[in-house]
Amino acid sequence: MDLFGNSNDWADKLQPIIKNYSGRKHPLEYQNLYQLLVMVVLSAQDSDANINTIAPLLFDAYPNMESLAASTADALIPYISKVRNFGTKTNWLTEIAKTIQKDSNIPLTMDGLTALKGIGRKSANVIMREAKMPAVGIIADLHVIRVAPRIGLITETKDGIKAEKQLIQVLPQEIWGEIGMAISFLGREICRPKPKCIECPIKEICLYYSKNK
Structure with missing residues (x-):
């Protein structure tokens, strides 16, 4: 399942999207x-x-x-x-x-x-x-479920719980708090159902891109 190396390798390879999206507020426009x-x-x-x-x-x-x-x-x-x-x-x-x-x-x-x-x-x-609480899991919304297998992080699944379990196994805990939303934002903005690969900051480590470029 870990197609590009160990969890520390993944942490390094995913840094561009963590840097791009870290701390960005969720798209739900809540006030409290x-x-x-x-x-x-x-x-x-x-x-x-x-x-x-x-x-x-x-x-x-x-x-x-x-x-x-x-x-x-x-x-x-x-x-x-x-x-x-x-x-x-x-x-x-x-x-x-x-x-x-x-x-x-x-x-x-x-x-x-x-x-x-x-x-x-x-x-x-x-x-x-x-709420800025310590992460005990990884957000696995519909965007993450679509994008993470494309990258090569996990195998394909439509089940959020299974996706989260795979992500937890392959990613180091220090990035759990931000990586889920980072992948989600990537999926919302670039890695759409029809992906805009040329704009992607992590295309060079992406399994989908390597197969389709």
């Missing part, structure tokens, strides 16, 4: 941890752009976890009805809010976050990265 958590839950199987569009009215109505905890599913639905699977997500958010009650109670550990409805490892990794 509460908004981030809600938007991450809503963004599952939907686009960040769509969630950004509905967020202002949603957070005007529900500015914090306490206001969300006092709501009902019926009252919340009109604010998120344009989100994919809004019915299920309404139930997730109302249950999360009733569990947490206050913004200050939002957990920032993998176990604490994944114990909440609608938050899996990918979402928890995003929240922890944005």
Whole structure:
């Protein structure tokens, strides 16, 4: 699986994208941890752009976890009805809010976050990265799942958990916190479904590029 050497080799080879994207804020346009958590839950199987569009009215109505905890599913639905699977997500958010009650109670550990409805490892990794918590995993969103096999980092899979496990095996922990979002940003901007290889800063170490140039 490690086609270009050991984990330290990978850390060196991936430095250009880590340098380019390190510390860049996630595309979800959140203002605080509460908004981030809600938007991450809503963004599952939907686009960040769509969630950004509905967020202002949603957070005007529900500015914090306490206001969300006092709501009902019926009252919340009109604010998120344009989100994919809004019915299920309404139930997730109302249950999360009733569990947490206050913004200050939002957990920032993998176990604490994944114990909440609608938050899996990918979402928890995003929240922890944005909150600048030490990484215990690697973000493996749909962009990472597409791009990482192209580079030669992992074998192809459509399963985010399997992708993350492979990435954890091949990459040193000191880059876990940034490499997931770095690959994701690369996938959003350059390594699209139809990749713009000529613009890629890591094309020379990329398996796909070496086969297709």
